[in-house]
Amino acid sequence: MVESASGSRLAVDIGGTFTDVVLDVNGVQTTAKVLTTYDDPANGVMQAISQVLAVASCPAESIRLILHGTTLATNALIERRGARTALLTTQGHRDALEMASENRFEQYDVNIDRPVPLVPRKWRLPIAERLNSRGEVLLALDEASVGRAIRQLEDHNIESVAVGLLHAYINPAHEEAIAQRLAADLPGLSVTLASDVCPEIREFERLSTACANAYVKPLMAGYLTSLQTQLGRAGLRASVLMMTSGGGLTSLTTAMRFPIRLVESGPAGGAILAAHLARELNLASVLSFDMGGTTAKICMIDDAQPLLSRSFEVDRVYRFKKGSGLPLRIPVIEMVEIGAGGGSIAAVDRLSRITVGPQSAGSEPGPAAYGRGGTRPAVTDADVVLGRVLPENFAGGSMQLDGAAAHRAVDAHVGGVLGQTTLSAAVGITEVVDENMTAAARAHAVEWGKDVAGRDMIAYGGAGPLHACGLAAKLKIKRILIPTGAGVGSAIGFLLAPVRYEVVRSRYQRLDSLDLQAVEVWFEEMRSEARAIVREAAPDSDLVEDRRAYMRYVGQGYEIAVEVASNLSAQALQQAFEDLYALLYGRVIPEVPIEILSWTLSLASVSESPDQPHSSVVERRLDAIRWVPVYDTSQQNVVQAGWFERDGLKPGDRLAGPALVVESQTTTVVDSAFDLRVLNNGQMLLERKAQT
Numbered sequence: 001m002v003e004s005a006s007g008s009r010l011a012v013d014i015g016g017t018f019t020d021v022v023l024d025v026n027g028v029q030t031t032a033k034v035l036t037t038y039d040d041p042a043n044g045v046m047q048a049i050s051q052v053l054a055v056a057s058c059p060a061e062s063i064r065l066i067l068h069g070t071t072l073a074t075n076a077l078i079e080r081r082g083a084r085t086a087l088l089t090t091q092g093h094r095d096a097l098e099m100a101s102e103n104r105f106e107q108y109d110v111n112i113d114r115p116v117p118l119v120p121r122k123w124r125l126p127i128a129e130r131l132n133s134r135g136e137v138l139l140a141l142d143e144a145s146v147g148r149a150i151r152q153l154e155d156h157n158i159e160s161v162a163v164g165l166l167h168a169y170i171n172p173a174h175e176e177a178i179a180q181r182l183a184a185d186l187p188g189l190s191v192t193l194a195s196d197v198c199p200e201i202r203e204f205e206r207l208s209t210a211c212a213n214a215y216v217k218p219l220m221a222g223y224l225t226s227l228q229t230q231l232g233r234a235g236l237r238a239s240v241l242m243m244t245s246g247g248g249l250t251s252l253t254t255a256m257r258f259p260i261r262l263v264e265s266g267p268a269g270g271a272i273l274a275a276h277l278a279r280e281l282n283l284a285s286v287l288s289f290d291m292g293g294t295t296a297k298i299c300m301i302d303d304a305q306p307l308l309s310r311s312f313e314v315d316r317v318y319r320f321k322k323g324s325g326l327p328l329r330i331p332v333i334e335m336v337e338i339g340a341g342g343g344s345i346a347a348v349d350r351l352s353r354i355t356v357g358p359q360s361a362g363s364e365p366g367p368a369a370y371g372r373g374g375t376r377p378a379v380t381d382a383d384v385v386l387g388r389v390l391p392e393n394f395a396g397g398s399m400q401l402d403g404a405a406a407h408r409a410v411d412a413h414v415g416g417v418l419g420q421t422t423l424s425a426a427v428g429i430t431e432v433v434d435e436n437m438t439a440a441a442r443a444h445a446v447e448w449g450k451d452v453a454g455r456d457m458i459a460y461g462g463a464g465p466l467h468a469c470g471l472a473a474k475l476k477i478k479r480i481l482i483p484t485g486a487g488v489g490s491a492i493g494f495l496l497a498p499v500r501y502e503v504v505r506s507r508y509q510r511l512d513s514l515d516l517q518a519v520e521v522w523f524e525e526m527r528s529e530a531r532a533i534v535r536e537a538a539p540d541s542d543l544v545e546d547r548r549a550y551m552r553y554v555g556q557g558y559e560i561a562v563e564v565a566s567n568l569s570a571q572a573l574q575q576a577f578e579d580l581y582a583l584l585y586g587r588v589i590p591e592v593p594i595e596i597l598s599w600t601l602s603l604a605s606v607s608e609s610p611d612q613p614h615s616s617v618v619e620r621r622l623d624a625i626r627w628v629p630v631y632d633t634s635q636q637n638v639v640q641a642g643w644f645e646r647d648g649l650k651p652g653d654r655l656a657g658p659a660l661v662v663e664s665q666t667t668t669v670v671d672s673a674f675d676l677r678v679l680n681n682g683q684m685l686l687e688r689k690a691q692t
Contacts, residue, residue, distance in 0.1 A: 008062045010049060010238070013266050013491040014041050014070035017293020017343045017363045018462055020488035020665070021048035023056055024495055030056040031488045033462065033665045035363035041072060042227040046234060060235035067494040069243030069265035072223060073216045074337075075294070077118070077263070077314045077326065082215035083159040083190065087119045088149055088178060089207065090166040091126035096204055097211065115326050117208075118215045123156060125149040127165065127178065135171030146178055150185050162214035164194035164207040169506050172199070190217045197258055198329045200506040200598050205311070205329045212314070212328055213260035220259035224252060241499065241537050245312065246331030247272050248500020248604055251536040261330050263314060264337070267297040269493030271306045271333045274458040276496050277483060277683065279304035287441065287455045288335075289471060290490065291463040293343045293380075294360045298441045299335035300450055307334035307448060310504070310550075310561070310600070331502040331602070336444035340436050342380040342463040343367055346410075346429040348417045354425075356433040368409035369401040377413050379433050379463070381406035385426035386631035387638070388466055388669050393662050423638070427631060434467055438474040449584070456481060460489030462666050469657075469671035469686065470633050480674070480686040487665020499538040501530045502602035511551075511577075511594040514570045519599070523547060526601040534603045541605035550598040551577045553589050559597055560584065619652040624659065632658045634673040641670075651680040 011022040014036055023030040032051040037044035053060060076082045089096070097117040127149060128142035153161060161182065168175045172195035182191050194210035228240070242255035245264035255262060267290055274288035278301050286301040299306050312332040313325030339358020343366060346356045356379060361367050367378035369391065383389045384406040391401035407422050415425030445452045453476040459468035460483055468480045485492050503526040509515065527545070534543060550559035551573070562576045573596075578588045624642030632639045639658050646663035654677045655661075657670035661684065670676050674686045 008058060009065045009067065009495060010052075010063055010236075011269075011491040011494040012045050012049070012066065012068045012070075013269060013488065013494070014045065014068075014072055015266060015292045015294060016071060016075050016360060017341065017366070019044040019048050020491045021045070021052050022485065022488055022491040022495065023049075023052040023058060025056060025058060028056075029485060029492070030058075031485055031491075031665060033487060035366070038362070038364055040226055041070070041223055042230050045227060046230050049234070049236070061237070063236055063238045066231070066236070066238045066240045067243065067249060067497070068227075068240060069269050069490065069494055070262065071264075071266045071295075072262075073220055073259050073265075074263045074314060076216050076219050077212060080118075081219075082118070083218040084123075084157060085119050085211060085215045086123040086125060086153055086156070086158045086161045087207065087211055087214075088125050088127050088146075088161060088163045088165075090130060091128045091145070093166055093203070094121065094124040094126055097124065097207055100204055118211045118326070119162070123158065125152055127174075129165060129174050131165070131167040131171055131174065133167055133170075135167060137171075141174045141177055143181075146181050150182065153186060153189070158189070160190035160192070160214040160218050162192045162194065162207070162210040164203075164210045166203060168193075168195045169199040169201060169206060172196075190214065190221070192217060197260060198504075200329060200504050201508075202329070205327045208327050209260060209329045212263075212326060213258060216259050217256075220262065221256050224256055228252070239537075243269055243494050243497060244331070244500070245333065246308070246500065246502060246602075247306070247333050247497060248502075248602075249494075249497050249537060250499065250501055250533060253536065254501070254533050260328060263328065263330070264312065264332055264335070266490050267299075267335060267337065268333045269490035269497065270297065270460060271299045271301070271335060271493070272497050273460065273483060273489050273493035274299065275301050275304050275306050276493070277458055277481060278456075280681070281481070281679075281683075283456045283481075285455045287452055287457050287475070287477065289437075289457055289459045289464050289468060290461040291437075291459075291467055292341050292461045293463070294339070294341040294362060295337050296340040296437050296440070296461075296464075297335050297337045298437065298444060299333060300445065300448065300452075300455070302450075308332070309334040331600075334448070336440045338436060338440045340379075340433050340440075342383070342466075343378050344433060346377045346379070346382065346414055346432070348414055352418060354414060354418075354428045354432045356429060356436060367406070369403065369406035370399070371402040371405060375409055375412075377406070377409035377429065379429060381409050382426040382429035383463075383466055385410050385422055386430065387629050387641075388631070388660070389667060390628065390660075390662070393667070423631065430467070430470065434470040434474060437467070437471055441471075441475060452477070454478075458483065460486040460666075462487050464489075465661075465666050465668035467669075469669055469674055472686075472688075473633065473671070473673070478688040482661075482668050482684040482686065484682045485665070486668070487663065498544075498604045498606070499534050499541065500602055500604035501533040502600055503530045504598055504600045506598045507596075509596045510554075511570055511574055511596065514573070514596075516568060516570075519568065522599055523601055526599070527603070530601060530603040534605065538605040543603045544606060546602045546604070548600045549573060549577075549596045550600070551594055551596050554593045554595050561600075564599075619654065620650075622649070622653050622655045624655075628660065630658055630660060630669070632672045634671050639672065646684070649678045649684070651678050651682065653678045657686075 130139035243265040344357035365374035547564035630641040641658035
């Protein structure tokens with residue numbers, strides 16, 4: 001965990017609908033949630049920071065560290081609102097982005113839609129040059145072809161360019177020469193080299209990652225520059241560290257250079273929080289559920305460790321199917337993300353079915369209940385109709401909802417179309433969105449050979465506690481944990497994250513002829529690169545090193561990540577590979593050679609969990625402050641539910657569903673099938689009643 005000299009830190013999380021800020025002063029946290037400002041997201045950040053500083057009476061100059069994560073890069077990729085981007089690539093390979101891996105992710109559907117490349121064909125420009133697989137020059141770089149490409153970049157007013165040449169991951173000389181020419185002839189152009197952002201084998205994934213980085217680079221640079229300027233004007237001179245998709249923090253300079261590493265930075269913070277709680281409470285198998293205003297994110301955590309990967313797909317276009325999104329080769333906490341949030345828009349399709357998302361009302365205009373001009377019903381409007389969200393208590397009372405507008409929108413666009421009551425239409429909307437999340441969770445679990453039934457759920461985000469019971473019922477989950485500060489859970493996770501950076505090298509080796517000396521040289525190169533970046537953000541921290549080899553049997557198409565011990569040897573690597581392979585697949589394959597395609601090394605600052613305050617526990621069963629009508633999923637009817645304020649709950653307190661527990665940033669819906677008790681660290685645990 002990153003510590004500051006004074007103990008005063010800010011965590012900032014920008015989502016598609018809300019911007020969350022947490023001020024932590026020596027363990028005491030103050031939170032704020034404001035609508036994301038699309039014209040300049042930095043405006044919303046400053047608004048939220050101003051709120052928490054005022055509430056906590058904390059002077060701006062006392063802040064020593066700002067931790068920041070955002071889904072801006074992800075949203076730009078999904079909504080296709082990045083820069084005008086071109087790709088310079090080896091002559092004859094301009095269609096690699098379109099051809100992809102030439103596989104069908106849905107074999108029997110002749111009408112499947114593939115993701116549209118970020119760079120159209122007319123802006124994929126050929127460069128005459130060629131390296132072989134060992135990085136040796138077969139055809140020298142043709143400067144004339146570079147000149148022709150530069151003239152085309154000018155003619156098309158290109159804002160950003162990716163340079164991705166064949167086999168440049170092993171010899172970047174030609175890519176670097178092109179970058180020098182671009183800097184000289186087009187000094188204002190944003191340039192991304194594939195050999196920098198993704199120096200590993202597999203050309204399609206490498207080009208896709210480089211193009212995505214180039215696509216969002218000007219947008220993220222503009223935003224981060226604006227944020228720095230506004231922070232300075234407000235007297236906030238603190239260092240800014242950015243959350244990465246892999247669950248670590250990095251410097252602002254590195255984030256501006258490789259913004260693609262930020263695509264899942266906000267959700268990664270939530271996964272870190274969930275893993276921290278799983279470790280603290282000794283939960284072996286956890287499903288983290290983060291539902292915000294625009295998307296829902298689901299991550300599986302075993303033994304307090306989230307799933308990690310070096311591949312990720314943005315914007316899966318076909319029923320969450322692997323292969324139907326834009327592939328990125330970056331370190332990432334593995335999770336599934338779908339367009340299911342409080343702002344997800346509901347409609348009725350031509351077959352008279354209710355659909356929800358992935359389109360979102362966002363913050364502008366937002367759901368109809370926001371009273372900002374929105375007329376189409378969103379999930380939040382359905383929750384208002386069902387009594388789960390009380391208009392006067394939304395966002396801690398800082399934002400008054402228009403309940404009548406929510407009823408009108410649900411009735412006009414769903415209930416009236418289907419001939420149903422407004423209540424029935426709202427039930428249908430929430431059932432569809434819960435079922436969408438259920439399907440995504442099951443598909444994600446199957447993809448990784450896991451099961452969701454029997455896991456504990458940790459629910460957070462502005463809408464997560466509202467829908468946790470409904471999702472848990474469909475997934476056969478019996479226990480739900482609602483963290484303290486659940487509405488801003490991802491931002492709280494930033495406060496727990498280490499500074500971390502990972503470097504990769506694709507260097508082919510056969511295990512039976514392993515060159516140990518060469519491998520150690522590669523690791524030392526990676527160590528130096530990672531150390532330089534980590535030390536920029538954490539100059540004095542002790543560092544933890546993790547080394548992995550991506551190994552497979554010769555002839556296989558996929559590798560598994562094997563931990564490389566400090567005492568590197570071929571025998572130790574083989575044993576580690578066979579142990580992991582047997583764990584994953586139930587057997588090893590004797591007498592088949594083993595090969596290594598890539599090596600990774602990551603360095604992380606030492607993370608120490610803060611001491612958690614534990615109050616003395618006096619068990620008491622609470623009486624509701626008042627009673628409110630709420631639709632109860634288990635009883636499938638409107639019932640009277642107890643209304644409680646979370647700030648008034650103490651460790652040991654118990655209450656029975658149906659109930660609403662209201663806090664400033666979210667509301668926890670306790671279904672009648674669940675009881676709630678407050679643990680001694682302040683977290684709320686919902687447990688399914690024995691008879692249900």
